[in-house]
Amino acid sequence: MSVHTMETLSLFNSEPYRRDFGARVIAxxxxxxxxxxxxxxxxxxxxxxxxxxxSLVDGTRIAVTGTVRDPLLPSIIWHQVQECPPQLCTGxxxxxxxxxQRRYQHMKMHTCLHLLGALIDAPVTGxxxxxxxxxLDFHLPEMTLDKDSITRDLNTLIERACPINVMTMQASEYSDLPKKTARPPVFQDELRVVEISGVDIQPCGGTHVHNTREIGRVYCEKIEKKSRTNRRVILRFEQA
Incomplete structure (x- = not known):
């Protein structure tokens, strides 16, 4: 199969809580x-x-150390492996x-950062x-942020148990959405949009929890001045 005709079907958006699957190697x-x-x-x-x-048919277990999209053909997803024995082959x-546990932590924090973006009225730059x-980094020339206020307001939103809804829209409809971040990847002329009910709606390609209460308590650890117009807000999970 030519690399130009390959495509990886993404299951992580439609089934973000699923942990295991079977598949065929195509390259x-x-x-x-x-x-x-x-x-x-x-x-x-x-x-x-x-x-x-x-896990291969013969019982061989191979560590996947990272996952990336192909830089030229983003519909192809590469799984980086620790070793590549002969039986790990096409077909x-x-x-x-x-x-x-690692993925779930990423899901919780990603949703939490959407809440943070909704609280701070400034464009997100990183x-x-x-x-x-x-x-998150914000384009915010004036230092108007306060760690204690951010911590309090975030945890209030988290405890509201807001449901998260994921939808798709045509890329042409993107201009109708509020613009907090750079435009996310568009696949087959569709854009994925994440809505935190009553709080925020943003284009996003990441994985998220179903309800804000899953995030648990967080705190604002630090606010840094990265440049004359850029502020960095760092969040951490509270230890149980």
């Missing part, structure tokens, strides 16, 4: 594998690519499992998500 290049479909989220929008492992069938923290 192997060096230590990277393309599957016919995948639950592994590829790095993008500040959210890291998923990790986990593959092979395998079972795959996510590092679920984003980063990890297992225990996340941050």
């Amino acid at each position: 192997v290049v060096d230590q990277a594998v393309v599957l016919e479909h995948t639950l592994f989220y590829p790095t993008g929008g500040g959210q890291p690519g998923d990790t986990g492992y593959f 092979a069938l395998l079972n795959a499992s996510l590092d679920w 984003c980063s998500i990890s297992v225990d923290k996340g941050r």
Whole structure:
């Protein structure tokens, strides 16, 4: 199969809570594998690519160390593997499992950053998500932010147990949405939109929880001045 005709069916958007799946290998290049479909989220929008492992028919277990989109053909998702034994080849069938706790932390923080973006009336210029923290950068020339206020207001929104709805729209409708961030990837002329009921609606390609209460308590750890017009707000999960 030519790389130009390959495409990975994304399962992570429609089934973000699913942890395991079976799939067929459609390409192997060096230590990277393309599957016919995948639950592994590829790095993008500040959210890291998923990790986990593959289990082959003979019982061989192979660590997946990262997941990325092809830089030239974004419909192709590459799974970076720790090793590539001969039996991991085109046409092979395998079972795959996510590092679920890591993914779930990313989902919670990604949704939390959408809440943060709704609280601060300024364009977002950067984003980063990890297992225990996340941050947004804002174009905000005047320093008007306060850590204690952000912590209080975020936890109030989280406790409201707002449902999260995901929908798709035609890319041509994008201009009708509020613009807080750069335009996310468009696939087949469709745009994915994440709505936190009563709070926020933004184009986004990442994975999210179903309800804000799942996030748990967070706090604003730091507000940094990154440039004359850029402020960085860093959040962390409270330890249980």
